[in-house]
Every structure is written in C-alpha cells, then in structure tokens.
Amino acid sequence: MFSTCLSFRVCLCVLPLAVAYFCSTPGLLADEPQTASSTRGRVRVSVRASTIDSRVRAYPEIGFLIDDENGKPADMQQAWFDPNVPSRGRLVIWLMAHNSALFERLNGYGLHAIRVHYANKWFSKCCQGKPVDPECRGDLRLEAATGIDTSDEVAIAKPDSMAERAYLLVKWLSDQNVDGKWGQFLNSDGTNLDWEKVIVAGSSHGSTTASRFAKHQKVARVVALCGPRDQHQTWQSLPSATPANRFFAFSHVLDQGWAEDHYCRSWEMLGLNDYGPVVNVDRASPPYSNTRRLITDADVGGNPGRAHGAVQPGQAAVKDPDTGELIHEPVWEYLFTHPVEEVGQLDPRDPECDHAQLKD
Numbered sequence: 550m551f552s553t554c555l556s557f558r559v560c561l562c563v564l565p566l567a568v569a570y571f572c573s574t575p576g577l578l579a580d581e582p583q584t585a586s587s588t589r590g591r592v593r594v595s596v597r598a599s600t601i602d603s604r605v606r607a608y609p610e611i612g613f614l615i616d617d618e619n620g621k622p623a624d625m626q627q628a629w630f631d632p633n634v635p636s637r638g639r640l641v642i643w644l645m646a647h648n649s650a651l652f653e654r655l656n657g658y659g660l661h662a663i664r665v666h667y668a669n670k671w672f673s674k675c676c677q678g679k680p681v682d683p684e685c686r687g688d689l690r691l692e693a694a695t696g697i698d699t700s701d702e703v704a705i706a707k708p709d710s711m712a713e714r715a716y717l718l719v720k721w722l723s724d725q726n727v728d729g730k731w732g733q734f735l736n737s738d739g740t741n742l743d744w745e746k747v748i749v750a751g752s753s754h755g756s757t758t759a760s761r762f763a764k765h766q767k768v769a770r771v772v773a774l775c776g777p778r779d780q781h782q783t784w785q786s787l788p789s790a791t792p793a794n795r796f797f798a799f800s801h802v803l804d805q806g807w808a809e810d811h812y813c814r815s816w817e818m819l820g821l822n823d824y825g826p827v828v829n830v831d832r833a834s835p836p837y838s839n840t841r842r843l844i845t846d847a848d849v850g851g852n853p854g855r856a857h858g859a860v861q862p863g864q865a866a867v868k869d870p871d872t873g874e875l876i877h878e879p880v881w882e883y884l885f886t887h888p889v890e891e892v893g894q895l896d897p898r899d900p901e902c903d904h905a906q907l908k909d
Contacts (some may be wrong), residue, residue: 559657576885591631591656592728598624598666601721604708611703616841626718628663630729631656639769640734641748641885642715644669644755650862654878660748661729663718667711668693668703672754675702680781687761687784694762704889711762717743744768748885752861753806756798760819763791773798774860774883777819780811780906785818793820794892799830799843805855807844813902825893830880837883839891840891847876 572753582866599605599615607615617623629652637659647664655662671693676685689700696707703737708712716735719742723732736743749759756776765789776798777785781893796819799805807813816822825840831847848868849855858865866875898904 552819576878578614579769589632589728590611591629591633591653593652594628594722595625596628596718596721597622598626598714598718601626601716601717602708604706605710605714607671607705608703608705608709611668611671613709620709624666626663626665626714627755628661628722628729628731629653629656629662629677629729630727630731631659631727634659635886636661636730637886638733639746640742641750641772642711643757644711644749644759645752645840647755648861650866651881654862655885658882660885661734662730663715665711665714667714667904668705668709669711669754669758671703675700683781683783685777686782687787690758690779690804691765692763694758695765696846710846711758711856712742712766713815715747748772748880750774750885753778753807753857757815760785760796762817763796764789767791769795769888770885771796774884775800775804775857776812777815778806778811779815780809785815789819792889794824794841795889797820797841797843798888799845799860799880801849801883802844803845803849803851803853803861805857806854806858808853810903810906813899814904814906817902817904822896823892825894826896827899830877835879835883836887836891839887840892840894843884845877845879 589897607613607876610620611816612625620761628646634657639660641655641662643662643664652662671689675689689702691697692700692705694711696710696713719731719734723735734746744766747768749762749768750772751759752774753776756773757778759771760773760777760792761784764784771791798816798821800812821841825838827842827844828837828840830837831844832844837843847859849859849867855865859867862881866877868874869876
C-alpha cells in the first residue's frame with residue numbers, strides 16, 4: 550500500500566484490488582473511520598465490482614466483461630460525496646458511463662452519487678427480431694436491472710444486476726466507514742437499499758432502463774436524459790410502482806429520439822403529460838411551469854449526434870458564447886431537485902406525436 554500526493558490539497562491513495570480514494574486528507578484508507586466535516590474536500594471512490602462481490606461474472610456473449618481484452622479492469626464503479634454541501638438525503642444511481650462533470654453537479658446539489666457496472670451491453674445484440682417483440686426490450690431491461698428472470702434472450706444473475714451491485718456498493722461504503730454516512734441509504738435491516746431515498750438516472754440506454762426499473766420498484770425520482778426510448782415496446786404503459794410525477798425528462802429537439810417521436814411517445818405513455826406541457830427551457834425560467842417534460846433547441850451546429858449528448862454536462866453541452874458557462878445549469882438542478890409534489894397542469898396528448906410507431 551502506498552500514497553502519492555498530487556498536491557498539498559489532493560492526495561491519491563492507491564489500495565490493493567484496484568480501490569482508489571481521492572480526498573483532501575492524505576492517507577485516507579478504507580479501514581479508517583471517517584467523519585464528514587467542513588474541512589474535508591469531496592470524497593471520490595473508485596472500486597471494482599469484483600472486489601466487493603466474488604460472485605460477479607462476465608457475459609462475453611453480450612460483450613460484458615470483468616477484464617477487458619488488454620487485461621485491464623472493466624468493472625470499476627464510482628461513488629462521490631461532498632461533505633461541504635448540506636445533504637438532501639438522496640442517492641443518485643447513474644446508469645451510463647461515469648460522468649465526472651455530472652457528479653460534480655450532483656454533489657453540489659447535496660446529493661450522493663454512485664455509478665455501477667452492471668450487465669447492460671445487450672442492447673445491440675438482443676431483441677433483434679424483425680419485428681421485435683413488443684415486450685422483449687422491456688423484459689430484458691428489467692432482468693438487467695434486477696436479476697429477476699423475465700427475459701429469454703439472456704440469463705443475467707442477480708449479482709450482475711444494477712440493483713444488487715448498487716446495494717452492495719453502498720453497503721461496502723458503509724462498512725468501510727467512507728465519509729458520507731452511506732448506511733442511511735440502506736433499509737432498516739441492511740438487506741437492501743431504501744429505494745424511497747434513491748434517484749435512478751441515466752442518458753439514452755441508461756435513461757430507458759432507469760425508467761423501466763422505476764415501473765417495477767418505487768423510487769424517489771427518475772431523471773431521463775435523452776430518453777426513454779424503446780419505440781415499438783409496451784412497458785411504458787404498464788402500471789407503475791413509482792408515481793408518474795416523480796419522472797423528469799429532458800431532450801434536444803434535434804435528437805433522433807425526439808425527431809422521430811420516440812420520446813414524446815414514451816413520455817405520454819408514462820403519463821408525464823398529466824403534470825404539465827412540453828417546455829422549451831431556452832425560452833423559459835425555472836420552475837418551467839412545474840412540468841416533467843423539458844426540451845431544448847440550443848445551437849449544436851445542426852448535429853443530431855451532439856444533440857443527443859448535449860442534455861447532460863460534458864463536452865457536448867452548450868456554452869454561453871459570452872460567459873463560457875454551460876447554459877443548462879438551472880435545468881439539471883431542476884431535474885434532480887425540484888419537489889416532486891409541485892406539478893404542472895394536465896396537458897392533452899399531442900395528436901402530432903406518433904404513438905403507434907408500427908414497423909413496416
């Protein structure tokens with residue numbers, strides 16, 4: 550075990566089994582009790598899923614690995630917490646690739662944040678029937694999220710599901726006494742997460758699985774960036790364990806999913822039109838009529854690919870040309886923190902949205 554200080558403020562503590570802590574206090578180790586205080590910097594943890602749980606395995610048939618083709622860890626998971634921001638007592642589980650720019654903002658809102666490595670590489674390999682079965686992707690998403698055997702396309706075990714890996718990561722953080730009082734997100738007997746304190750969020754593929762999971766499991770909130778999609782699928786209209794007013798969605802109008810009516814269809818099938826109209830955030834201010842459906846037409850150079858990624862913090866996000874600041878800062882804060890009980894007024898279904906989306 551060794552410690553290499555990158556500066557007098559930040560120290561990288563390298564631990565065995567690919568566990569790394571980035572912290573403001575030199576020598577922060579996994580077995581040292583810690584207490585959050587105003588003198589500490591943000592806590593950032595990276596740990597392998599296979600370090601936490603020996604049951605995890607690879608699914609090469611769908612390209613889901615523990616070690617990549619070069620022998621490097623492919624199962625890193627991240628957890629961030631900022632003790633200098635008053636906590637909202639909510640945990641965000643992010644279902645796409647790690648996004649440090651997003652996690653910085655989540656911590657700034659007083660949210661704990663984790664990203665888990667779960668069996669999600671199936672999208673381009675399964676449910677490829679023509680036409681695709683209308684329940685295929687929904688069933689597979691639920692299995693990938695929970696480990697429940699709901700799909701015939703692939704057998705994903707519980708230890709490789711999003712829910713189990715998120716639970717075990719939080720439990721590990723709590724057991725290791727990592728700053729942040731992570732145990733507050735466990736249920737009363739410590740056997741699962743307290744899902745009523747959890748925000749499931751993602752972009753694109755991740756936002757769709759987050760939304761499917763929330764149909765099955767009641768959660769505090771869903772944030773769907775550039776999604777959910779799954780055209781031709783029926784799961785969006787299933788009864789929902791999570792009330793519809795807890796779903797928040799944001800898309801760019803040049804995104805293929807919006808241009809081809811995939812998002813407007815999903816949003817209405819989820820019942821989000823019951824809580825306000827579609828609001829263009831570039832022509833409105835928070836709280837955006839308390840709606841759950843937000844769009845932007847910000848300048849992305851006419852590039853649909855960039856439009857798809859522009860609704861989350863990162864390189865594709867749009868900057869104010871005068872200040873250099875990202876223009877959607879208030880939107881992201883709204884999506885993750887707007888009180889769920891504050892809702893807009895019912896908006897009729899859009900007759901111009903293609904709700905059927907039947908294949909030829």
